[in-house]
Amino acid sequence: MEIVILIVLNSVVSGLLLSLVAIGFSYIFNITGVFHLSHAGVYVSGAYACWWMFMKTNNWFIAISFAFAVVVILIYFIEKIVYSPLNKQKSNQSISLIASMGLYVVIINILALLFGNENKLIENSISGSFQFGNFILTKIQLIQAIIAVLATATFLIYLKLSKSNLTLQAIADNETISKVFGINTEIERIKIFIIGSVLASIAAILAMLEVGIDPYSGMSITLTATVVTILVSRMNVLLIILFSIALTILQSIIEWFLNAQWKEGITFFILLLVILFKTEGIVSYNLRKDRT
Amino acid sequence: MNYIFHILVILEIYILLALSANQKVGLSGLLSLGQAVFYGVGAYASAIAITKFGFSYWLALPFAISVCIITALVFSLIAGKVRDLYFSLATLALQIIFFSIFYNWISVTNGSYGISGIANPEIFGIKINSPLSFALFGGVIVSLVIGFYVWFLKTPISRLIQATRDDQVAVLSLGINPNYYKRISIIISAIISGVAGSLYASYTTYIDPSSFTLDESILILSIVLIGGAGRIIGPISGAFIYVLLPEVLKFMQMPESMAANLRMILFGLLLVMIVRFKPKGIFGKFLIQ
Numbered sequence: 001m002e003i004v005i006l007i008v009l010n011s012v013v014s015g016l017l018l019s020l021v022a023i024g025f026s027y028i029f030n031i032t033g034v035f036h037l038s039h040a041g042v043y044v045s046g047a048y049a050c051w052w053m054f055m056k057t058n059n060w061f062i063a064i065s066f067a068f069a070v071v072v073i074l075i076y077f078i079e080k081i082v083y084s085p086l087n088k089q090k091s092n093q094s095i096s097l098i099a100s101m102g103l104y105v106v107i108i109n110i111l112a113l114l115f116g117n118e119n120k121l122i123e124n125s126i127s128g129s130f131q132f133g134n135f136i137l138t139k140i141q142l143i144q145a146i147i148a149v150l151a152t153a154t155f156l157i158y159l160k161l162s163k164s165n166l167t168l169q170a171i172a173d174n175e176t177i178s179k180v181f182g183i184n185t186e187i188e189r190i191k192i193f194i195i196g197s198v199l200a201s202i203a204a205i206l207a208m209l210e211v212g213i214d215p216y217s218g219m220s221i222t223l224t225a226t227v228v229t230i231l232v233s234r235m236n237v238l239l240i241i242l243f244s245i246a247l248t249i250l251q252s253i254i255e256w257f258l259n260a261q262w263k264e265g266i267t268f269f270i271l272l273l274v275i276l277f278k279t280e281g282i283v284s285y286n287l288r289k290d291r292t
Numbered sequence: 293m294n295y296i297f298h299i300l301v302i303l304e305i306y307i308l309l310a311l312s313a314n315q316k317v318g319l320s321g322l323l324s325l326g327q328a329v330f331y332g333v334g335a336y337a338s339a340i341a342i343t344k345f346g347f348s349y350w351l352a353l354p355f356a357i358s359v360c361i362i363t364a365l366v367f368s369l370i371a372g373k374v375r376d377l378y379f380s381l382a383t384l385a386l387q388i389i390f391f392s393i394f395y396n397w398i399s400v401t402n403g404s405y406g407i408s409g410i411a412n413p414e415i416f417g418i419k420i421n422s423p424l425s426f427a428l429f430g431g432v433i434v435s436l437v438i439g440f441y442v443w444f445l446k447t448p449i450s451r452l453i454q455a456t457r458d459d460q461v462a463v464l465s466l467g468i469n470p471n472y473y474k475r476i477s478i479i480i481s482a483i484i485s486g487v488a489g490s491l492y493a494s495y496t497t498y499i500d501p502s503s504f505t506l507d508e509s510i511l512i513l514s515i516v517l518i519g520g521a522g523r524i525i526g527p528i529s530g531a532f533i534y535v536l537l538p539e540v541l542k543f544m545q546m547p548e549s550m551a552a553n554l555r556m557i558l559f560g561l562l563l564v565m566i567v568r569f570k571p572k573g574i575f576g577k578f579l580i581q
Contacts, residue, residue: 035377035380082564082568085568086567086568091567091571092376093376093377094323094376094377094380095567095571097323097377097380098323098513098517098563098567099563099564099567099568101510101513101514101563102514102560102561102562102563102564102567103560103564104560105510105514105556105557105559105560105563106556106557106560106561106564109553109554109556109557109560110553110557112553113550113553113554113557219506223384223388226381230381258396259396261392261395261396262392262396264388264391264392265388265389265391265392265393265396266392267388268384268385268386268388268389269385269389271381271385272370272382272385272386272389275374275378275381275382275385276370276373276374276382
């Protein structure tokens with residue numbers, strides 16, 4: 001029983017990190033329609049920028065600020081140079097997916113060229129643990145959970161205060177009509193990409209504290225985030241968090257009883273089942289099923 | 293000299309993979325992220341047939357093709373039910389699932405240790421085990437596949453496959469089931485990938501799951517998109533660009549460790565630029581929309 005509680009506890013922390021990536025991915029995908037696979041590249045870029053600056057200055061505030069700046073600049077140029085022109089050409093999702101794959105390849109190979117392929121870890125950055133009865137939670141895990149919750153809450157407050165829900169819904173439904181009604185869709189798109197990317201980079205920095213970072217480590221979590229996005233299928237933050245935690249618990253169980261390598265296979269088997277058999281409930285079936 | 297023949301063998305394998313991807317992407321308009329699945333299935337089926345069942349290469353090859361056809365049938369039944377981005381996602385899911393199987397079904401695939409000691413092919417008692425003989429052998433296979441496409445592209449089936457790509461509803465209005473032609477396309481593509489996998493396994497005499505990852509699928513797709521989808525020349529030129537790019541970098545005195553990353557950076561940039569400025573690819577006919 002204790003093991004089960006421990007698995008759940010660890011999964012909740014990992015699930016919160018996954019949910020940050022998934023919220024960012026979902027936010028971008030559901031509004032702009034871009035299947036932003038290079039989210040994985042942006043994720044690792046944030047962590048690398050933080051690691052590099054921390055190694056130079058030994059100051060967390062400077063390192064994290066620098067990471068955010070790098071991510072914002074990177075995603076700004078990605079949107080301006082690649083996604084926005086494709087959007088103006090009325091390119092479909094497959095085109096943006098291909099462009100996104102190209103960007104991902106470029107980003108991770110630049111990082112590999114600059115820093116090498118080996119894992120980068122900030123040794124003993126934060127050590128120690130807390131004991132809750134029979135259960136131990138490391139200080140890093142506690143920080144991860146608290147910051148993930150705070151970041152999600154900030155995002156929710158932003159959505160509420162900025163009253164941008166309707167604007168975003170309008171852009172998602174019909175960008176041209178939105179323009180007619182005076183919405184600056186270009187600015188809104190950039191904001192969406194920046195917010196989504198900053199959320200992913202927070203998750204990346206938090207994950208880096210525990211397990212380090214290498215150029216390829218962003219793809220696995222981004223792929224799992226895409227599964228969460230497809231399962232939830234709409235921009236509902238609470239559902240994304242719930243699905244993220246549920247999926248992480250499932251992955252931990254698979255890891256415990258089978259093998260860590262099966263977890264992605266089984267996660268994507270679930271995605272396949274949902275794409276094929278899930279009817280109207282969570283997802284709009286018409287979008288997916290080839291009725292011809 | 294052996295190095296040049298080695299490059300030639302790699303080029304031949306990538307030409308086969310690109311032609312197989314072109315069957316799906318260029319002729320059927322199906323953006324597949326799981327092209328490495330059939331490459332892997334072909335390689336593993338050959339390797340297992342040779343090392344575990346004691347088959348010769350010439351028995352292992354039809355065995356590998358049969359396994360690829362069965363896998364493609366299942367694949368097409370699953371992925372054929374969805375379209376557009378969701379087809380790509382279904383193929384992405386299949387790619388991850390098959391990679392997990394290659395990696396974890398240790399009793400069959402030997403997991404991360406891979407399968408070694410895969411015998412080379414023999415023709416009339418002559419063993420094909422040098423880069424030169426493999427380059428010639430691969431050249432014959434590539435010529436056969438290109439020959440097949442020169443013929444196939446003129447057949448009514450090929451035109452129906454392309455019609456399904458261009459206007460599925462119109463095809464349906466003629467009382468033709470487009471899914472049937474998509475299935476044929478997926479099976480043809482799987483057979484060619486399987487042959488490439490079989491050639492790769494017998495050339496390297498060792499395979500492991502790292503050759504059949506999502507990155508490999510993305511790479512194969514990129515080769516087709518850069519060269520141009522829908523015509524024979526497109527995927528072939530894409531494969532030339534991919535395989536010969538590092539050789540150009542070597543001439544520029546680039547260290548090998550950097551050349552690998554730089555090749556991928558240039559390839560990724562080329563992919564983004566092609567999508568942005570020349571969506572049909574360099575020699576392509578079909579525009580992915």
